[in-house]
Amino acid sequence: MPTGVHIRDPRQQLFDAAERVLLRAGPSALTSRAVTDEAGCAKGVLHRHFADFDDFLAELVRGRVARVEQQAALLRDFAGIGTVVGNLTGALEELFDAFALALVGLVIFRDELRARLRGAAPGPGLPVFTEAGAMIAAYLTEERAMGRIAADADVDTLALSLVGAGHLLFAGRAAGAPETDEVERVVATVVADVVQRRLL
Structure with a gap:
């Protein structure tokens, strides 16, 4: 995705992408690169919203817990x-x-x-x-x-x-x-x- 293009609700976009990757290819395929590629955004978008990839995954799990x-x-x-x-x-x-x-x-x-x-x-x-x-x-x-x-x-x-x-x-x-x-x-x-x- 070109720099400067606004992403609506980037956190949810990343969570949705992670769900698709996880369902399609399993936990071993779930990497930050796979998620951002699936979401169609730069890798930096994930790191702007989460401390690291495990922080992102923890929020993904907490969403299901909720x-x-x-x-x-x-x-x-x-x-x-x-x-x-x-x-x-x-x-x-x-x-x-x-x-x-x-x-x-x-x-x-x-x-x-x-x-x-x-x-x-x-x-x-x-x-x-x-x-x-x-x-x-x-x-x-x-x-x-x-x-x-x-x-x-x-x-x-x-x-x-x-x-x-x-x-x-x-x-x-x-x-x-x-x-x-x-x-x-x-x-x-x-x-x-x-x-x-x-x-x-």
């Missing part, structure tokens, strides 16, 4: 509506899109990025998935309070189980995302005990 936190608020609003299995199935389908899975791969791939993210939010787990677990636990807490799952349900363990099972179900599929009924079957199995016991 989206999960927004999803968490929406999911809590569904407590008491529809079915527990249906609500959790929809949440997992929205959570485990190709970009979220690719971001987790990126965090695992880049030690410096992982260290930065951990320093900002210490604790176990991986960004995006940690927030996903908190989202599901908060939703299940609401359902427990409403009596739609057993009063002694261990919502934190159920959330971990659902995130882990969801990751295994969605990751590494050449044919694309699983069908809704496949996701629903896994969810129903994980929560079957606490849903059935509240009926006793």
Whole structure:
């Protein structure tokens, strides 16, 4: 891009470019040069807005974390509506899109990025998935309070189980995302005990 040409919202343009590169070629291909080439701008644009490339990547991950936190608020609003299995199935389908899975791969791939993210939010787990677990636990807490799952349900363990099972179900599929009924079957199995016991 010629010098002096104004770029509208250069940060978002760079984030969008990074998403395309990551989805197309994976974490090993995600370099500052690949991002700026994809965005059609000079490499200096990235360094004007971010301290370094790992700072840029950390903001990319934080953007997805913010989206999960927004999803968490929406999911809590569904407590008491529809079915527990249906609500959790929809949440997992929205959570485990190709970009979220690719971001987790990126965090695992880049030690410096992982260290930065951990320093900002210490604790176990991986960004995006940690927030996903908190989202599901908060939703299940609401359902427990409403009596739609057993009063002694261990919502934190159920959330971990659902995130882990969801990751295994969605990751590494050449044919694309699983069908809704496949996701629903896994969810129903994980929560079957606490849903059935509240009926006793």
